[in-house]
Amino acid sequence: MATHDFDKILIANRGEIAVRVMRACEDLGINTVAVYSEADKDSGHVRYADEAYNVGPARAADSYLDHEAIIDAAQRSDADAIHPGYGFLAENATFAAKVEEAADVVWIGPSSDAMGRLGEKTHARSIMDGADVPIVPGTTEPVTDPEEVSEFGDEYGYPVAIKAEGGGGGRGMKVVRDPDEVKEQLESAKREGEAYFDNDSVYLERYLENPRHVEVQIVADHHGNVRHLGERDCSLQRRHQKVIEEGPSPALSDELREQIGEAARRGVREADYTNAGTVEFLVEEDLDRKDGAVLGPDTSFYFLEVNTRIQVEHCVTEEITGIDIVKWQLRVAQGEALSFSQDDIEIEGHAMEFRINAENAAEEFAPATGGALSTYDPPGGVGVRLDDALRQGDELVTDYDSMIAKLIVYGADREEVIARGKRALAEFEIEGVVTIIPFHRLMLDDELFVGGHHTTKYLDEQLDHSRIADAQERWGTESTAADTDEEVTEREFTVEVNGKRFEVELEEHGAPPIDIDAANTETTTRPAHAGPDDDDSTTAVSAEGEEVTAEMQGTILEVNAEEGDEVAAGDVLCVLEAMKMENDIVAEATGTVEQVAVGPDESVDMGDLLFVIG
Numbered sequence: 001m002a003t004h005d006f007d008k009i010l011i012a013n014r015g016e017i018a019v020r021v022m023r024a025c026e027d028l029g030i031n032t033v034a035v036y037s038e039a040d041k042d043s044g045h046v047r048y049a050d051e052a053y054n055v056g057p058a059r060a061a062d063s064y065l066d067h068e069a070i071i072d073a074a075q076r077s078d079a080d081a082i083h084p085g086y087g088f089l090a091e092n093a094t095f096a097a098k099v100e101e102a103a104d105v106v107w108i109g110p111s112s113d114a115m116g117r118l119g120e121k122t123h124a125r126s127i128m129d130g131a132d133v134p135i136v137p138g139t140t141e142p143v144t145d146p147e148e149v150s151e152f153g154d155e156y157g158y159p160v161a162i163k164a165e166g167g168g169g170g171r172g173m174k175v176v177r178d179p180d181e182v183k184e185q186l187e188s189a190k191r192e193g194e195a196y197f198d199n200d201s202v203y204l205e206r207y208l209e210n211p212r213h214v215e216v217q218i219v220a221d222h223h224g225n226v227r228h229l230g231e232r233d234c235s236l237q238r239r240h241q242k243v244i245e246e247g248p249s250p251a252l253s254d255e256l257r258e259q260i261g262e263a264a265r266r267g268v269r270e271a272d273y274t275n276a277g278t279v280e281f282l283v284e285e286d287l288d289r290k291d292g293a294v295l296g297p298d299t300s301f302y303f304l305e306v307n308t309r310i311q312v313e314h315c316v317t318e319e320i321t322g323i324d325i326v327k328w329q330l331r332v333a334q335g336e337a338l339s340f341s342q343d344d345i346e347i348e349g350h351a352m353e354f355r356i357n358a359e360n361a362a363e364e365f366a367p368a369t370g371g372a373l374s375t376y377d378p379p380g381g382v383g384v385r386l387d388d389a390l391r392q393g394d395e396l397v398t399d400y401d402s403m404i405a406k407l408i409v410y411g412a413d414r415e416e417v418i419a420r421g422k423r424a425l426a427e428f429e430i431e432g433v434v435t436i437i438p439f440h441r442l443m444l445d446d447e448l449f450v451g452g453h454h455t456t457k458y459l460d461e462q463l464d465h466s467r468i469a470d471a472q473e474r475w476g477t478e479s480t481a482a483d484t485d486e487e488v489t490e491r492e493f494t495v496e497v498n499g500k501r502f503e504v505e506l507e508e509h510g511a512p513p514i515d516i517d518a519a520n521t522e523t524t525t526r527p528a529h530a531g532p533d534d535d536d537s538t539t540a541v542s543a544e545g546e547e548v549t550a551e552m553q554g555t556i557l558e559v560n561a562e563e564g565d566e567v568a569a570g571d572v573l574c575v576l577e578a579m580k581m582e583n584d585i586v587a588e589a590t591g592t593v594e595q596v597a598v599g600p601d602e603s604v605d606m607g608d609l610l611f612v613i614g
């Protein structure tokens with residue numbers, strides 16, 4: 001690999017990650033080029049860069065996701081390389097290949113080949129299996145027939161996870177809890193794979209009921225050096241969206257930590273991976289684990305997927321290792337060798353990252369719909385890092401994802417981080433825009449989280465959500481729509497445009513509920529999660545309280561629940577066909593099906609009762 005000395009790098013992203021990468025460039029004396037959409041013309045990453053190029057209108061598909069516009073800006077600015085950040089084009093192998101082929105611009109990331117190999121989940125599983133990395137018992141080839149699923153369930157037991165080959169993040173997984181569900185769930189998983197990922201291939205895994213999400217940071221160069229930089233525990237998630245990440249994991253013994261770290265190294269070496277990446281694992285939690293106890297070396301852990309990009313939460317690892325991961329991304333792309341051995345890497349202390357999202361946690365984490373930062377006064381002091389692209393007075397840009405900043409808190413141990421986190425969050429003054437800071441303050445007082453016993457199901461299935469409303473009341477700084485006498489109706493549904501599925505979220509203030517049919521013609525659709533969000537998230541069609549009603553006129557395609565069934569949050573109760581789309585109607589919380597008011601092929605109008613969950 002030839003070495004380069006970059007004079008100028010284009011950052012193909014926005015917000016906090018764009019500024020974060022630009023800071024690494026500045027440290028190395030490299031000039032920076034920002035790209036921005038019309039919506040971001042006054043944004044912080046544009047202010048920070050040495051030069052900036054408009055790449056299109058607000059809609060991400062026409063700007064931050066426009067391959068040619070980005071490459072053209074790189075060539076016009078005479079940039080030597082492109083850093084994609086996370087989200088947007090960061091894991092787009094096609095775009096990476098175009099940059100690789102553009103003679104005068106270097107791609108800062110893994111090769112497009114490595115991205116392609118690891119993006120296909122069954123191929124990734126085969127590679128990991130070949131490197132003696134534990135994979136969840138399951139198939140490494142796609143399955144097509146219900147009989148294959150039933151035979152797997154007979155052999156390994158239920159529940160069985162049916163996963164989309166092209167899936168990842170929070171999308172593309174169906175859980176089969178009973179042999180009778182096999183046919184419907186297989187068909188649904190294939191349909192969803194086709195609709196969301198243009199790929200209806202699915203594969204099987206035994207479903208783990210109470211996993212922790214533990215991921216290992218990797219950096220690998222073009223000289224055969226592969227290092228792991230320890231792990232991060234990302235088990236606190238809401239609908240597959242990470243909220244608080246920390247390192248090291250409070251649940252792992254040192255022996256288990258070593259096993260997982262070395263497994264990650266073997267796996268990426270086998271995949272011929274270079275640059276920064278993250279190997280995700282599911283670790284089986286012991287629900288009887290006592291306070292202070294950790295999971296021992298016999299604990300089962302399994303490969304989940306590789307994230308072929310820098311992640312939102314990379315800062316946690318930087319704080320506990322002292323290694324600037326983004327600077328090493330730039331050096332590796334320049335052809336330099338890693339200057340540290342695996343033994344040189346020491347994990348010192350503890351760190352937590354609090355994602356500062358412009359959302360109202362008391363309103364199902366509904367994103368803010370606008371506003372200006374009339375007050376923006378971040379915390380400081382020992383062990384407090386803030387990654388953002390904001391200043392007081394900035395208008396909130398709502399065209400992309402809702403994360404506006406990251407608060408990373410470091411301390412000698414987890415106890416100090418929790419105390420320091422409470423102080424920093426209390427200091428963090430934001431007015432004019434609602435944020436989830438009250439939710440974070442609640443978590444630092446939550447027994448299960450403070451004890452480190454939370455699993456990936458905690459927020460979706462166990463936390464009493466009234467406590468979130470109390471925290472919002474106590475620490476929130478924004479009057480929310482709910483505080484006014486204005487009626488606010490939120491609707492989430494999935495629509496299809498030109499064969500692509502989009503999640504659309506509507507907030508109706510005051511006015512009578514929008515007629516969904518009329519809305520069809522007026523709704524401006526854009527790719528859901530059009531921001532640089534690094535994790536996908538799933539969307540459940542909303543359920544009001546214990547009554548589950550139809551959010552739109554349509555036909556019931558299939559009913560997956562019977563009276564008396566126990567359902568968990570996210571379980572599909574039925575599939576409603578509307579606007580040529582299949583919409584999963586899911587349970588919003590754990591409960592028992594008390595009434596099934598519809599059957600297959602029935603027509604329903606908006607507001608019709610479908611189920612009662614007790």
Ligand code: MV4
Pocket residue numbers: 136161168169170171173205206207208209211212213237240282304456457
């Ligand atoms: C699983 C699982 C249990 N067993 N696979 C969620 C999204 C995608 N990354 C894979 N996910 C899961 N796969 C098996 N065999 C549980 C999840 C899961 C999850 C995983 C990590 C973090 C949060 C999660 C939330 C719900 C489900």
